[in-house]
Amino acid sequence: MVEINPHDLLKIDSISALSEELPSWANSIFPNSLTVVVRRSPMRAGRIPVGVRGMKREHRFATYVDPKDVLKVTTPYELVERKAWKKTIPERQILPAIKALPKINEVLHNYHWGISGSVGFELATGTRAAKMTSDLDLVWLPEHSINKNEASSLLKELNQFGIHADLQVIQGNNGFSLEEYANSTSTIMMKTLEDPILVKDPWLK
Secondary structure (H helix, E strand, C coil): CCCCCCCCEEEECCHHHECCCCCHHHCCCHHHHCEEEECCCCCECCEEEEEEECCCCCCEEEEEECHHHEEEEECHHHHHHCCHHHHCCHHHHCCHHHHCHHHHHHHCCCCCEEECHHHHHHHHHCCCCCCCCCCEEEEECCCCCCCHHHHHHHHHHHCCCCCCEEEEEEECCEEEEHHHHHHCCCCEEEECCCCCEEECCCCCC
16 A cells, blocks of 8 residues: 555545545535545554545544545645646636745745645645635655744745745654744644644654
8 A cells, every 4th residue: 555644635436435424514525526635543444544624614524444445645745746736727826825835835945845734635636625814734744853943934934925824844643833833932732643742842753
């Protein structure tokens, strides 16, 4: 099986591949994309933990899929590598979070970064998931740690384009918010495959 990580987008072969029945709000949306996002959670009976997303923030549905039902894997990093924002139709390129991506790419050109959240989902599937008010959720696989001053400077650069952007720093199966790290005075929350934990130094693996 191809390596699959949290935030990856999985195209599956049918609705029946999901381990639970879809909620009513998803019935008119999900069949068009047949794409789920990998959740940060343990596998269950060999099945991958995934989520179905809808058009509203509260429309999130957790379920599982069998690896054999996965047709395609798209990582957040692939969206950057192929500059997926260039392939969106003009009327979607005016959305602030999508419009900012070329400039974000310039800021992060030396980083191994990717696009997640509603913008990443839209770029990968063509589903109109992003809104005029959407934040820009980004992920970053770091080669080295940075201190809080460096984190604050980077976030300031990323947030000068009219949208709120944050990097989730990926540490193996774990992740933490660079914004929370930059603003912290003691501990911050580290997301893990199990429950979130509080840590003083999120860079320690």
